[in-house]
Amino acid sequence: MHVVPGLKVLYFGTPVVLISSRNEDGTANLAPMSSAWWLGQSCMLGLGNRGQTTANLLREGECVLNLPSSAMVEAVDRIAMTTGKAVVPEGKAAQGYRYEPEKFSTAGLTEQASDLILPPRAAECPIQMECKVVSATPFSGPTSFATAFHVEILRTHVEEELIIPGTHYIDPLKWDPLIMKFTEFFGGGQNVHPSRLAEGWNMPHQLQPATV
Template identity: 40%
Template sequence: MHQTIDPAILYWGSAVIIISTRNPDGTTNLAPMSSTWWLGQRCMLGLAAESQTTFNLRRTKQCVLNLPSDTMISKVNALAKMTGRQDMSPFKTAAGYRYVKDKFKVVQLTPMSSEMVQPSRILESPVQMEAEVAAVNEMNRDEEGREGSFLGLEVKVLRIPAEENILQVGEPNKVNADRWRPLMHVFQHLYGLSARLQPSRLAEIDEEKYR
C-alpha cells in the first residue's frame, strides 16, 4: 500500500561535498552540502542564496568540490553547524549555527593549494575537483515570497586530483567503484554504501565513450 506524504525536504540520497570557496579577505571558507547532481563534466549545486558559500561563488566564480570518504564523518559533522557569515540568518541563529573564520583549523583539516582556482583544497579528501561557475539559475520563481531564495549553480569541473588507491589499476582515468567509498546524505543522516549488488547493464558501455 502507498500513502500520500508531504515531507518538508526531499533528500532521497546524494553524496556529501565539502565545498571550498574564497572569502573577500582571501581566506578559504568550507561548507558541507549534498544538494548536487552530475552530468558529464558538469555539476549542479543547490545552495541557499544568502549563504557565504553562495556569495563567494557569485563573486569569484571559483570553488573546489572536496568529496569526503565515509571515514570523514566526524569532520563533516563538525562543519555542519558552522557558518562563514557573521550576520547569520534568523534560521541559522535559531538552529544553533556559530560563526567560524578558520574552519580548517577548528575542524583539523589540512589546506593545500589548488592549481587552477584560488580556494584551497582539503588534503584529507580522496577526491578534489577544482571548478568554475558556468551559470546561475534562480529557483522557486513560481512561489510568491520565496523567489530566488535558492539557487541552482552549474559548475564546470576543470581538474580532478584523486587518491591513487581508488583508481582502477592500469587505467589512471577510471575510478574503481569498489574502492571508492563516498559519504552519503539521506534525510539528514549520513550513510556509507553497501557492497555492490551486481554490475549495471550500463557497464557494458565503455566509460570513455561518455567523454
C-alpha cells in the same frame, strides 16, 4: 500500497560535498552540502542564499568540490552547524548555527593549494574537483531562497589507490562516499555518525549509528 505523506524533506540520498571557496578578504571558506549532481565534466549545485558559499561563488566564480569518504564523517559533522557569515542569518541562528571563520581548522582538515584556481583543496579528501562557475540561476520561484550553480570541472584529483590500475576509472569497490540521506550520514549502506544537522532541523529520526 502507496501513501501521500506530504514529505518536507526530499534528500533521498546524495553525496556530501565539502565546497571550498574564497572569502572577500582572501581567506578560505569550507562548507558541507548535499545537493549536487554531475554530467560529463559539469556539475549542478543547489545552495541556499543565506550561506557564505553562495556569496563567494557569485563574487569569485570559483570553487573546489571536495568529496569526503564515509570515514571522514566526523570532520564534516564538526562544521555542519557553522557558517562563514559574520552576521549569522536569523533563521540559521534559531537552528543553532554559529559563525566560524576558521572552517578548515575546525573540521580538522588541511588547506592544499589548487593548480588552476584560487580556492584551496581539502587535502584529506580522496577526490577533489577544481571548478569555475558557468552560470547561476535563482531557484524555487520568484521569492527564491536558493541558487542553482552550473560549474565546469577544470581538473580532478583522485587518490591513486582508488584508481583501477592501468585505467582512468575509479574502483567502485574501493570508493565509499559519505552520503547524506534525510539529513543523516550514511556510508556502505549504514548510518555512520550522529548528525548535528538532523538535530538542528528537528528531524524525527531515532537512529543508532552502526558500530565497527
